[in-house]
Amino acid sequence: MTYQPPVLPPFDPAFAARLRARLDGLAKPPGSLGRLEDLALQLALIQGTEKPRIERVTAFVFAGDHGLTAEGVSAYPSAVTTAMTATFLAGRASVNALAAACGVEVVVVDAGVDADLPAHAGLIDAKIRRGSRNAAVEPALTEAEVEAALIRGSEIAAASGAEALVIGEMGIGNSAAAALIMHRLAPAPLADCVGAGAGHDSEGLARKYAALERAAARTSATEPLAVLGEFGGLEIAMMAGAFLGGAAAGKAMVVDGFISSAAALAALRLSPGLSERLIFAHVSAERGHAGMMAAIGARPLLDLSMRLGEGSGGALAAPLLRAAARLMSETAALEEVLAGRFAL
Ligand SMILES: Cc1cc2ncn([C@H]3O[C@H](COP(=O)(O)O)[C@@H](O)[C@H]3O)c2cc1C
Numbered sequence: 283m284t285y286q287p288p289v290l291p292p293f294d295p296a297f298a299a300r301l302r303a304r305l306d307g308l309a310k311p312p313g314s315l316g317r318l319e320d321l322a323l324q325l326a327l328i329q330g331t332e333k334p335r336i337e338r339v340t341a342f343v344f345a346g347d348h349g350l351t352a353e354g355v356s357a358y359p360s361a362v363t364t365a366m367t368a369t370f371l372a373g374r375a376s377v378n379a380l381a382a383a384c385g386v387e388v389v390v391v392d393a394g395v396d397a398d399l400p401a402h403a404g405l406i407d408a409k410i411r412r413g414s415r416n417a418a419v420e421p422a423l424t425e426a427e428v429e430a431a432l433i434r435g436s437e438i439a440a441a442s443g444a445e446a447l448v449i450g451e452m453g454i455g456n457s458a459a460a461a462l463i464m465h466r467l468a469p470a471p472l473a474d475c476v477g478a479g480a481g482h483d484s485e486g487l488a489r490k491y492a493a494l495e496r497a498a499a500r501t502s503a504t505e506p507l508a509v510l511g512e513f514g515g516l517e518i519a520m521m522a523g524a525f526l527g528g529a530a531a532g533k534a535m536v537v538d539g540f541i542s543s544a545a546a547l548a549a550l551r552l553s554p555g556l557s558e559r560l561i562f563a564h565v566s567a568e569r570g571h572a573g574m575m576a577a578i579g580a581r582p583l584l585d586l587s588m589r590l591g592e593g594s595g596g597a598l599a600a601p602l603l604r605a606a607a608r609l610m611s612e613t614a615a616l617e618e619v620l621a622g623r624f625a626l
């Protein structure tokens with residue numbers, strides 16, 4: 283099984299110019315809706331139409347466990363991954379509440395939870411293996427596992443009936459894997475990539491940093507597939523595949539926080555044309571996220587000092603996507619207004 287990243291061609295500049303002219307000609311001063319206009323333009327380019335439509339938005343929560351947790355990289359035990367996965371399915375996690383408020387459907391993907399999960403509505407069984415290996419002492423995933431995760435993620439995203447997909451995650455220890463991915467792929471000094479994750483005191487943070495230094499010293503990998511294999515995890519590799527597969531299928535792909543962005547970074551390094559198809563929902567309070575956004579050249583929509591993951595920031599951005607699409611599709615032209623088209 284070999285994974286071939288899709289080639290995502292640049293958007294047609296002539297079409298982009300027509301779309302910008304159309305936006306400028308709407309019944310408002312040109313540019314007066316600021317970044318919402320940029321978002322509308324981006325959605326129109328992604329969908330290849332002057333009248334984009336974003337109705338259905340699905341948040342995928344990719345779940346997986348991390349062997350790195352044996353090093354004490356998280357303040358929480360691995361078992362929380364399984365417990366939270368069950369909570370998503372019960373509709374009682376933070377992301378469920380935010381998604382319900384924003385008209386977003388939540389679908390959970392078991393990429394590599396270290397438990398046998400029974401079949402459940404809203405759960406996709408895509409388990410590659412029960413958790414990754416401990417990246418501080420050995421490669422977290424084999425090449426075959428990385429490729430299988432990329433392919434499964436790509437298929438899941440492409441098969442979705444939604445126009446926009448939020449790519450979220452749950453995996454105790456995954457802020458450590460994400461920090462290593464950022465370190466190698468941004469690239470950036472490790473110290474600029476490691477943060478408190480779900481929460482650490484200074485002793486816990488020092489332990490996490492020391493473990494990540496050992497993982498980084500074990501390998502000099504800088505190529506995206508190798509980096510995903512060395513550091514994991516299963517859900518991050520599957521999310522990278524989802525970004526690429528969803529974008530290739532013409533969907534607007536919404537990036538959540540630090541871990542989702544690390545997956546997006548790996549996907550971008552596999553297929554640079556992805557960048558025009560990504561919408562960065564928010565800048566996370568996790569140390570490293572603002573630096574990662576700068577390295578990618580991304581400007582996230584929201585800044586709410588959130589640092590949860592689960593797709594929470596992405597769900598909150600869904601109303602902005604719907605609003606931007608409607609702006610472009612439903613607003614009258616200023617010309618019509620001035621010609622008295624709507625005269626009473
Ligand atoms: C109860 C709970 C719910 C969560 N929901 C998301 N995360 C977030 O925290 C984890 C990453 O942080 P670290 O690398 O420090 O373990 C991921 O599961 C992420 O989604 C949670 C963490 C906890 C504890």
Ligand SMILES: O=C(O)c1cccnc1
Binds near residue numbers: 541
């Ligand atoms: O930014 C995030 O998504 C994040 C930050 C810390 C822990 N988990 C997720």
